[in-house]
Amino acid sequence: MNKISPDLNLDKLEANTVVNTFKKFEQEHVFKFWEELSKDERQNLLEQALEIDLNQLKKLTDEHLVSTDTKSIDFSEITPADYIKLKSKVSNPAEWAEAKSLGEEAIRNGKVAAFTPAGGQGSRLGFNAPKGMYPVTPVLKNSLFQLFAEKIKAVSKKYDANIPWYIMTSLDNHDDTVEFFMTNDFFGFNEKDVQFFSQYTMPAVDFNGKILMSNKHNIARTPDGHGGSFKALVKSGSVDDMAKRGIDIVSFFQIDNSLVRCIDPYFIGFHIKQQSQLSSKACIKTDPKEKVGLLISKNGNISTIEYSDFPDEMAAKRDADGGLLFSTGSIGIHLFDRQFISKLGEDNEDFQLPFHKAVKKISTIDAEGNPIALDAPNGIKFEMFGFDALDYTSNAMILETLRENEFSPLKNATGKDSPETVLNLQLQLFSSWVKAAGGKIELDENGLPSFSFEIRPSYANNVDEFIAKYDGESIADGVVLQ
Ligand code: UTP
Numbered sequence: 352m353n354k355i356s357p358d359l360n361l362d363k364l365e366a367n368t369v370v371n372t373f374k375k376f377e378q379e380h381v382f383k384f385w386e387e388l389s390k391d392e393r394q395n396l397l398e399q400a401l402e403i404d405l406n407q408l409k410k411l412t413d414e415h416l417v418s419t420d421t422k423s424i425d426f427s428e429i430t431p432a433d434y435i436k437l438k439s440k441v442s443n444p445a446e447w448a449e450a451k452s453l454g455e456e457a458i459r460n461g462k463v464a465a466f467t468p469a470g471g472q473g474s475r476l477g478f479n480a481p482k483g484m485y486p487v488t489p490v491l492k493n494s495l496f497q498l499f500a501e502k503i504k505a506v507s508k509k510y511d512a513n514i515p516w517y518i519m520t521s522l523d524n525h526d527d528t529v530e531f532f533m534t535n536d537f538f539g540f541n542e543k544d545v546q547f548f549s550q551y552t553m554p555a556v557d558f559n560g561k562i563l564m565s566n567k568h569n570i571a572r573t574p575d576g577h578g579g580s581f582k583a584l585v586k587s588g589s590v591d592d593m594a595k596r597g598i599d600i601v602s603f604f605q606i607d608n609s610l611v612r613c614i615d616p617y618f619i620g621f622h623i624k625q626q627s628q629l630s631s632k633a634c635i636k637t638d639p640k641e642k643v644g645l646l647i648s649k650n651g652n653i654s655t656i657e658y659s660d661f662p663d664e665m666a667a668k669r670d671a672d673g674g675l676l677f678s679t680g681s682i683g684i685h686l687f688d689r690q691f692i693s694k695l696g697e698d699n700e701d702f703q704l705p706f707h708k709a710v711k712k713i714s715t716i717d718a719e720g721n722p723i724a725l726d727a728p729n730g731i732k733f734e735m736f737g738f739d740a741l742d743y744t745s746n747a748m749i750l751e752t753l754r755e756n757e758f759s760p761l762k763n764a765t766g767k768d769s770p771e772t773v774l775n776l777q778l779q780l781f782s783s784w785v786k787a788a789g790g791k792i793e794l795d796e797n798g799l800p801s802f803s804f805e806i807r808p809s810y811a812n813n814v815d816e817f818i819a820k821y822d823g824e825s826i827a828d829g830v831v832l833q
Contacts, residue, residue: 366393369400376405377561384567384720392568399570403554403562411733412560415708424660431670432648432679434633434749435621450620457600457619458510464598465503465514465613466584466687468577468737469528469606470521470550474711475763476607481524483606484531485761487773489781490805490831495606495761496531499613500538500545501808506614509812514614515544515596517589521574525549548587550579553706553733555713563715563730566722571713576734577605578704585696593689601692603685603737607761609773610780611684612813618686618750627748628691629740633679634754639666643680644738646749653747655681655738679749681738682758695740702743704735755780775799781806784814788821802828809833 373379381400385393438447457463473482483499486492493501500516507514520528529547532538537545552572554562563571575582580603584590593601600619604611612618622630631653633646642658658666661677668676694702713730717723741747752758759776762768779798784806786792792800810832811817824832 366397369397372405373400376409378405381562381564381570387720388568396568396570399572402552403570408554408556408562409560411706411708412556415706415731415733416556416558416560424656426662426665428650429656429665430648431677432646432653432749434646434679434751437751437753438617440751447617450624451616452620453623454616454618454620455510457623458506458512458514458614458616461513461597462599463512463514463614463619464593464596464601465499465516466519466580466601466603467499467516467606468519468550468580468603470519470524470574470579471577471606472521472523472574473607476761477764481520481528481531481606482761483518483528485770487609487761487770487777488805488807489774489777489803490829491807494531495609496528497535497538498609498808499604499611500540502611502613502812504539505808505812513544513596515546515593515598516540517546517548517584517593517601519550519580519583520547521550522552522572523574546587546589546592548583548589550583551575551586555711555730555732557715557730563713565714566716567720571715571730573711573713573732574734576707577737578735578739580737581692581696581704581740583696584692590689590693590696599689601687601689603687605683605760608683608757608759609761610757610759610776612757618684621748621750622686625748626746627686628688628744628746630686630748630750631738631741632682632684632752632757633749634682634758635751636675636678636680639663639675641680643682645677646679646681646741647677649742652742653744653749654741679751682752682754683737683760684752684757685737687740691740691744695743704739704743706733706735708733755783774803777805778803784811784817785821785826787814788818790821790823790826792826800826804828804830805832807831807833 370382373381438444469481469483476482478485483496484494487495488498503514503516532545553575555571555573557563565571602614604613631646644658645656645661647654647656666677670676708731710728711732712725712728715723759773760768761773778800782792782794782798782800794800804826811820
């Protein structure tokens with residue numbers, strides 16, 4: 352092992368202590384090229400090393416690499432989760448009306464903020480910029496960031512309320528994200544009402560648990576998952592900022608779902624009525640093989656289970672009406688109670704989300720420090736999942752929604768959940784609004800027009816608003832209602 356050079360303007364003692372600690376954990380290769388590094392590179396590497404909790408990393412590698420990865424799940428504890436059914440399916444719509452007015456009151460009183468975890472790597476999409484910059488709207492090709500900004504602003508305007516937006520970025524995309532907002536005048540937000548903060552990272556390891564280096568002076572670090580939102584929200588001061596503003600409810604939506612209702616009064620109202628700490632929207636599964644995480648009940652508490660962990664015979668079970676017994680699919684739309692976020696984000700052993708492993712291609716170097724060309728996964732990244740927070744709630748709620756109204760994730764470059772499906776689902780939804788308002792539009796058997804048009808959130812954010820506003824404007828190729 353190289354000795355730390357005496358000419359270094361670092362606290363020599365500290366540098367030596369760090370190296371010795373890494374040695375103790377058999378990770379001293381991190382400093383292998385120390386002698387070749389410049390002063391700044393050494394400083395940088397030391398700072399990265401100091402951020403790693405080696406005890407935690409050892410625990411994770413022991414758990415995920417040494418032990419076999421079979422989870423023991425007691426399926427006898429698992430039953431279908433209760434959920435609030437769609438307005439159109441219930442015999443008592445008054446309950447929905449009450450929820451709406453409760454939600455509207457909370458929005459009007461400035462109790463609600465928007466939050467987007469936007470630190471993902473978007474590796475499946477392969478877009479060379481933050482995913483939020485991806486152009487998605489049918490005619491104007493506005494980005495996901497702009498689309499969500501317009502949706503939030505439309506609700507702010509409707510209720511004469513201030514709705515701040517907190518955006519979690521990552522080490523890799525933070526600067527590009529902030530710059531995008533700056534060059535676009537924050538899409539109409541006051542600068543102080545859009546707050547950006549970076550999520551934490553975890554070191555990536557090889558299949559023997561050794562920390563991978565992305566080059567001679569940088570540790571390969573990957574974002575700690577959307578479950579890292581809680582820690583980042585707390586440690587960045589965002590939760591304190593929310594408390595100062597009097598915000599109690601945080602509307603959580605992912606960066607890639609163009610159809611999401613960013614701020615939904617009904618959802619917020621049910622959340623308040625049920626005094627929920629964490630509420631989730633669910634789409635009802637009709638195909639037992641559909642690859643979507645399930646919201647279930649475990650010993651009477653709402654929880655989640657990944658589709659890959661759920662046995663086929665259970666997934667195929669039917670209820671008395673012929674629907675799937677386990678039907679509530681999780682779509683990454685949640686409401687969080689602010690105080691619950693604080694609990695999960697503070698250093699509290701009883702409220703520590705578990706890490707999951709993902710086998711990935713991780714850019715790294717060989718023994719001589721040269722970049723390695725990768726044709727297969729070579730390592731493991733560790734991430735936390737936001738929906739695991741359900742296991743820490745004492746009171747959670749599920750609300751049904753329709754996929755075609757609210758779920759269109761952009762994950763892949765082609766095929767399922769791709770730019771093409773995102774475009775078509777927007778066109779189908781807009782066309783259904785035009786039809787519902789009595790407008791003229793010709794659609795094919797998939798509910799698609801043969802041309803592109805767009806309804807901006809400033810015109811209508813949902814079908815009811817559209818019906819109230821639509822005045823028979825002609826709908827043709829390139830038309831933008833705004
Ligand atoms: P995904 O699970 O789709 O992951 O994220 P991803 O990293 O964006 O994409 P792939 O898997 O590499 O293709 C779902 C949501 O969680 C956020 C994403 O930005 C998206 O809003 N996320 C994910 C984070 O904010 N941080 C993470 O570490 C992971």
